[in-house]
Amino acid sequence: MKILVVDDFSTMRRIIKNLLRDLGFSNTDEADDGNTALPKLQSGDFDFLVTDWNMPGMQGIDLLKAVRADPKLASLPVLMVTAEAKKEQIVEAAQAGVNGYVVKPFTAATLKEKIDKIFERIEAAG
Amino acid sequence: MSKNLICSDNGLEYAKKLVDCIERGDQEEAEKVMEDLSALREGQLFQELGKLTRDLHDTMVSFQLDTNLANLAESDIPDAKERLNHVITMTEQAAEKTLCAVEVSMSLADSLRDKSEKLHENWGRFRKRDMDIDEFRKMSTELDEFFQWLDQKNPEISSSLSDIMMAQGFQDLTGQIIGRVISMVQDVEEGLVGLIRMTGQKMAPKGGSSKNKDKDGPDIEAVGPAVPGVDKGDIVASQDDVDDLLSSLGF
Numbered sequence: 001m002k003i004l005v006v007d008d009f010s011t012m013r014r015i016i017k018n019l020l021r022d023l024g025f026s027n028t029d030e031a032d033d034g035n036t037a038l039p040k041l042q043s044g045d046f047d048f049l050v051t052d053w054n055m056p057g058m059q060g061i062d063l064l065k066a067v068r069a070d071p072k073l074a075s076l077p078v079l080m081v082t083a084e085a086k087k088e089q090i091v092e093a094a095q096a097g098v099n100g101y102v103v104k105p106f107t108a109a110t111l112k113e114k115i116d117k118i119f120e121r122i123e124a125a126g
Numbered sequence: 127m128s129k130n131l132i133c134s135d136n137g138l139e140y141a142k143k144l145v146d147c148i149e150r151g152d153q154e155e156a157e158k159v160m161e162d163l164s165a166l167r168e169g170q171l172f173q174e175l176g177k178l179t180r181d182l183h184d185t186m187v188s189f190q191l192d193t194n195l196a197n198l199a200e201s202d203i204p205d206a207k208e209r210l211n212h213v214i215t216m217t218e219q220a221a222e223k224t225l226c227a228v229e230v231s232m233s234l235a236d237s238l239r240d241k242s243e244k245l246h247e248n249w250g251r252f253r254k255r256d257m258d259i260d261e262f263r264k265m266s267t268e269l270d271e272f273f274q275w276l277d278q279k280n281p282e283i284s285s286s287l288s289d290i291m292m293a294q295g296f297q298d299l300t301g302q303i304i305g306r307v308i309s310m311v312q313d314v315e316e317g318l319v320g321l322i323r324m325t326g327q328k329m330a331p332k333g334g335s336s337k338n339k340d341k342d343g344p345d346i347e348a349v350g351p352a353v354p355g356v357d358k359g360d361i362v363a364s365q366d367d368v369d370d371l372l373s374s375l376g377f
Contacts (some may be wrong), residue, residue: 054349087371088360090344090371094377
């Protein structure tokens with residue numbers, strides 16, 4: 001299981017990577033915005049994407065849309081971990097095809113629950 | 127400028143009166159009418175002068191405000207930007223320091239668990255007398271090594287915990303800096319409101335709504351973390367709200 005963690009704050013990337021490692025996912029890579037994340041996703045064999053929304057350069061929502069528009073990446077599970085807490089934003093992300101949405105500040109338990117749920121659904125579907 | 131009052135019904139009346147007096151040869155009355163007419167003219171002049179004086183005063187006051195605002199724009203706002211950048215740096219350093227300490231402690235905790243699990247298992251076998259003398263000697267050596275390891279690693283754990291505690295000092299410092307920036311922002315706000323009042327423009331009460339109307343495009347703007355007391359309306363209050371909203375959308 002290879003996971004890409006996208007956030008412009010290195011501390012947040014680190015926190016998420018540590019939490020993922022605790023959950024047993026140690027094969028992770030990082031990017032600081034959509035522009036650096038997208039080439040990594042297109043050239044790497046990632047199984048899961050965790051992304052922030054508000055980033056300089058390409059924002060998380062645009063990264064999500066780009067992923068869904070790319071035939072090779074369209075089915076990649078995407079979890080959004082963001083401080084953006086407006087209902088219209090959550091609806092927007094859902095319409096763009098997000099698999100899970102976690103608002104910051106979050107707990108390790110919340111992150112685990114959302115990740116577990118995403119994989120459960122994928123297994124049930126496939 | 128006195129044209130307005132002279133060329134009016136009032137002025138016409140005076141003029142007719144004056145013609146009448148001259149025709150009648152009433153010198154005294156004619157002079158009185160002329161005096162009234164020039165009083166009318168002077169009254170208008172004083173009114174204009176008063177208006178000019180008031181305008182001048184208002185302009186002077188607004189210039190003063192302008193200077194205050196210029197000071198704010200020239201020095202205080204860049205200063206505040208720097209302060210806030212410093213807050214970012216400090217909080218980042220604190221987070222970095224804390225994470226380093228946590229990573230060290232976590233790896234120590236993992237080693238501790240592995241070592242004690244192994245010793246616990248052997249100890250159980252010894253208690254059940256399911257251990258020969260060679261194995262017992264081996265376990266004794268391992269126990270010695272384990273205690274030595276504990277003595278050696280204990281200071282590392284303490285120092286990590288202390289690092290985490292010390293790193294939290296950023297809260298005090300950043301809190302003070304942010305407090306100062308807030309008061310500066312209040313000054314700017316007051317200055318701007320004063321300036322707007324002074325220039326006689328009414329503050330558009332629905333300034334925000336027209337902006338929202340413009341922003342009808344497909345792209346949705348990121349606004350950052352919701353701030354209690356500032357952001358109101360359609361903000362989710364917790365992860366539960368997010369989950370409810372998503373499940374209402376069929377998630």
